[in-house]
Amino acid sequence: MAGGRPGAQMPHLSKMERVVVSMQDPDQGVEMRNQRLRITVIPHTVAGSDVVDWLVQKYCISEEEALHLGTLLVLHGYLYPLRRPRSLVLRPDDTPYRFQTPYFWTSTLWPAAELDYAIYLTKKNIRKQGALVGHEKEHYDQLHRKISHTWDLVVMQAREQLRAAKQRRKGDRLVIACQEQTYWLVNRPPPGVPSVLEQGPERSSCTAGRVQMNTEFYKREMERYRKALTRARVKSSVCLEAYLKFSSQHAPHDPIMSGCLPSNPWVTDDDTYWTMNAPSVTVPTKLRVERWGFSFQELLEDPLGRAHFMDFLRTEFSAENLSFWEACEELRHGGQAQVHAMVDAVYQQFLAPGAACWVNIDSRTMERTLEGLQQPHRYVLDDAQLHIYMLMKKDSYSRFLKSAAYKDLLAQAVIPPEAKRRVFPFMRKLPHSSPSPALLPASTSGEPVAAASGPECGDGGT
Amino acid sequence: MAREECKALLDALNKAIACYHHLVLTVGGSADSQNLREELQKTRQKAQELAVATRAQLTAALRDRGLGAEERAEFERLWVAFSGCLDLLEADMRRALALSTAFPLHAPRRPLVRTGVAGGAAGVAARALSARSLRHEAEGDFDVDDLREQECEILQVSEMIHDMEMKVNVPRWTVQARQTAGAELLSSAGACSVGAVSVQERTGPCDPSKALAATVFSAVLLAAVALAVCVAKLS
Numbered sequence: 001m002a003g004g005r006p007g008a009q010m011p012h013l014s015k016m017e018r019v020v021v022s023m024q025d026p027d028q029g030v031e032m033r034n035q036r037l038r039i040t041v042i043p044h045t046v047a048g049s050d051v052v053d054w055l056v057q058k059y060c061i062s063e064e065e066a067l068h069l070g071t072l073l074v075l076h077g078y079l080y081p082l083r084r085p086r087s088l089v090l091r092p093d094d095t096p097y098r099f100q101t102p103y104f105w106t107s108t109l110w111p112a113a114e115l116d117y118a119i120y121l122t123k124k125n126i127r128k129q130g131a132l133v134g135h136e137k138e139h140y141d142q143l144h145r146k147i148s149h150t151w152d153l154v155v156m157q158a159r160e161q162l163r164a165a166k167q168r169r170k171g172d173r174l175v176i177a178c179q180e181q182t183y184w185l186v187n188r189p190p191p192g193v194p195s196v197l198e199q200g201p202e203r204s205s206c207t208a209g210r211v212q213m214n215t216e217f218y219k220r221e222m223e224r225y226r227k228a229l230t231r232a233r234v235k236s237s238v239c240l241e242a243y244l245k246f247s248s249q250h251a252p253h254d255p256i257m258s259g260c261l262p263s264n265p266w267v268t269d270d271d272t273y274w275t276m277n278a279p280s281v282t283v284p285t286k287l288r289v290e291r292w293g294f295s296f297q298e299l300l301e302d303p304l305g306r307a308h309f310m311d312f313l314r315t316e317f318s319a320e321n322l323s324f325w326e327a328c329e330e331l332r333h334g335g336q337a338q339v340h341a342m343v344d345a346v347y348q349q350f351l352a353p354g355a356a357c358w359v360n361i362d363s364r365t366m367e368r369t370l371e372g373l374q375q376p377h378r379y380v381l382d383d384a385q386l387h388i389y390m391l392m393k394k395d396s397y398s399r400f401l402k403s404a405a406y407k408d409l410l411a412q413a414v415i416p417p418e419a420k421r422r423v424f425p426f427m428r429k430l431p432h433s434s435p436s437p438a439l440l441p442a443s444t445s446g447e448p449v450a451a452a453s454g455p456e457c458g459d460g461g462t
Numbered sequence: 463m464a465r466e467e468c469k470a471l472l473d474a475l476n477k478a479i480a481c482y483h484h485l486v487l488t489v490g491g492s493a494d495s496q497n498l499r500e501e502l503q504k505t506r507q508k509a510q511e512l513a514v515a516t517r518a519q520l521t522a523a524l525r526d527r528g529l530g531a532e533e534r535a536e537f538e539r540l541w542v543a544f545s546g547c548l549d550l551l552e553a554d555m556r557r558a559l560a561l562s563t564a565f566p567l568h569a570p571r572r573p574l575v576r577t578g579v580a581g582g583a584a585g586v587a588a589r590a591l592s593a594r595s596l597r598h599e600a601e602g603d604f605d606v607d608d609l610r611e612q613e614c615e616i617l618q619v620s621e622m623i624h625d626m627e628m629k630v631n632v633p634r635w636t637v638q639a640r641q642t643a644g645a646e647l648l649s650s651a652g653a654c655s656v657g658a659v660s661v662q663e664r665t666g667p668c669d670p671s672k673a674l675a676a677t678v679f680s681a682v683l684l685a686a687v688a689l690a691v692c693v694a695k696l697s
Contacts, residue, residue, distance in 0.1 A: 020575065021572065021573065021575070024573040024574065024575050024576055025573050026573060029573070032576060035578075042578050042580075043492075043576075043578055043580060044492060044576040044577060044578040045578070098577065098578050099575050099576055099577050099578075100575075100577070101487060101488060101490065101491040101575065101577045101579070102489065102490035102491065102561055102564065102565065102575055103486060103487045103488075103489060103490070103491075103557065103561060104487075108557055108560060108561065109557065113553075115546070115550070122646050125644070125646060125647065126646050126647065129647060130644065130647045140643070141643065144642075144643040148638075148639055149542055149634050149635055149636075149637045149638070149639055150542060150543070150546045150634075150639065151639040151641050151642070151643070151645075152539060152542075152543045152639045152640055152641050153476075153542070153543040153546040153547065154641075155641045155645055155646045156473070156476045156543065157476060157479070157480055157547075157550070158646055159646060160476050160477050160479075160480035160481075161480045161483060161484060163477075163480070163589070164477075164480050164481045164483075164484040164586050164589060164590075165484060167583070167585030167586045167588075167589055168581060168583065168585065168586065169581045171578075171580070171581070172493070172579045172580065172581045175577065175578045175579050176484075176487060176488075176579060179487070179577070
């Protein structure tokens with residue numbers, strides 16, 4: 001059967017089927033009534049309230065849960081309503097339901113085949129004399145395109161199945177037709193109704209590949225554990241402290257935890273925040289400058305911070321360190337074709353004795369680097385770069401943070417004002433942190449704000 | 463002619479498979495019984511006989527090198543329909559086996575699902591066998607032996623399908639079916655007299671009985687009018 005064993009993939013189906021079968025017990029099953037159409041009497045109708053009562057009694061559950069369980073049975077097509085076939089809900093009153101025949105249970109006939117669906121739609125077309133509507137008409141046309149080569153078979157089978165059905169008595173014919181209709185309502189739900197048989201991504205079963213417990217396996221395990229022993233470990237007290245410190249340091253900088261001045265662009269559609277924090281802006285925001293003090297990495301990552309640091313190093317006459325570091329970064333991230341040329345350039349400029357910007361590397365690292373330069377690749381200067389990085393971090397960075405330049409930057413840094421709330425929130429004009437310069441001469445809080453938000457005032461004003 | 467024969471065989475096979483499908487629908491339900499299992503067996507065997515005969519004819523026809531292009535296209539159409547029929551038959555046979563095993567009629571009896579289908583299906587089986595009526599000769603416990611037979615027959619049918627695929631090379635997607643979308647509506651026989659599906663209290667419009675009722679009513683009306691005229695004339 002196509003699609004593997006649905007019972008294995010959808011275990012809830014076999015459970016539901018067991019419930020349905022236990023409902024059929026002649027002594028302890030659900031009470032059945034007869035349905036009376038004009039002259040035909042069709043037996044084996046069950047009322048919704050009877051189903052709920054039986055479930056409550058058999059499984060000792062609450063009525064709410066029994067209703068939910070009953071609805072699941074109806075949704076999966078094990079019970080179908082007689083009055084309104086398209087609404088697959090269990091109503092706890094005397095709405096009549098009937099049981100689905102085991103042929104049409106999902107576990108027997110899953111996944112539903114396209115050919116069967118085509119035959120069903122053709123039969124419906126014949127019965128309705130061409131008046132298929134809505135999604136069924138669409139499916140019919142689609143199927144005709146997809147399996148047009150077997151359309152002869154579809155028409156032949158549809159006609160013959162209808163003729164075979166005529167051999168039965170009228171009541172049976174009606175019941176069988178309802179059964180088939182329910183089956184297709186569950187397996188090809190109309191648009192807007194969620195498909196109950198949809199499954200998520202395939203879960204890999206645990207029976208995938210039994211491992212052979214032989215010598216090879218144990219050797220690999222031993223190797224794995226040996227490597228694990230040599231891994232560096234940090235005590236959780238230490239790493240939790242670091243974690244707490246990080247969180248408390250970064251909390252004021254997080255837009256979600258501490259809000260975002262002037263206003264969150266995603267919320268208010270005002271991108272002042274981004275313009276003020278652009279990579280190269282004249283006056284940085286205060287939060288940004290404070291962040292440079294957190295760690296050397298933060299300072300170097302921010303282009304503005306790096307530029308200011310470079311200026312500071314120039315005053316200290318150690319700018320070549322940072323230039324060397326930047327050149328190494330370019331080498332690491334640059335194109336493969338330029339590796340040779342770049343390595344040569346870096347050597348000439350920074351490492352050769354008597355070079356223009358000679359960097360101070362210790363002798364061992366210098367030896368190793370010079371050896372590596374015989375076969376240059378993009379990571380050949382990594383040791384030297386790391387040495388210079390640590391030098392800058394320990395030495396220049398701390399001096400930078402204590403320097404007057406940094407303190408000036410902090411003092412001049414801008415705190416963006418909060419955007420004014422609009423009185424009428426549904427007006428089409430977007431909120432701005434400062435009004436348009438055409439209307440008012442000065443901004444709300446000091447020149448730095450005007451200077452910083454100057455560029456976007458032009459496009460902000462309406 | 464070979465083509466007519468093949469077509470007739472294929473129609474008969476199609477009929478048998480449709481009836482078999484109709485019978486398998488009720489296995490496990492309230493209409494399940496030893497009689498039903500016997501009907502299933504008879505229909506199944508008939509379908510297999512027809513399948514073997516059709517296959518022999520079609521293979522012979524398709525192997526004939528001296529066939530014209532149009533004739534060949536026709537036979538290929540029949541071939542595609544035939545292999546579709548066989549696939550349907552095999553699938554239904556497997557389901558019938560699974561259901562018969564799940565709902566055995568011999569002890570220990572599992573309660574059958576009360577589906578509301580109560581009548582017998584002897585008419586359906588008779589239609590499949592092209593007989594007027596069917597005689598049930600099964601003893602009790604028919605289904606136990608039947609299960610084993612079913613398994614063998616399923617294997618036979620799958621072998622047949624496999625053989626077909628290997629021996630005759632007909633690419634399905636190149637076959638142009640003769641019936642177009644909506645072709646089923648062109649046949650008038652049986653289109654309206656199938657009856658409505660809904661379980662609401664409305665019987666389907668059956669033209670013959672309505673016509674009969676109309677004629678009877680008009681006859682009675684005419685008679686009443688004639689009597690009234692006579693009475694008026696007499697008085």
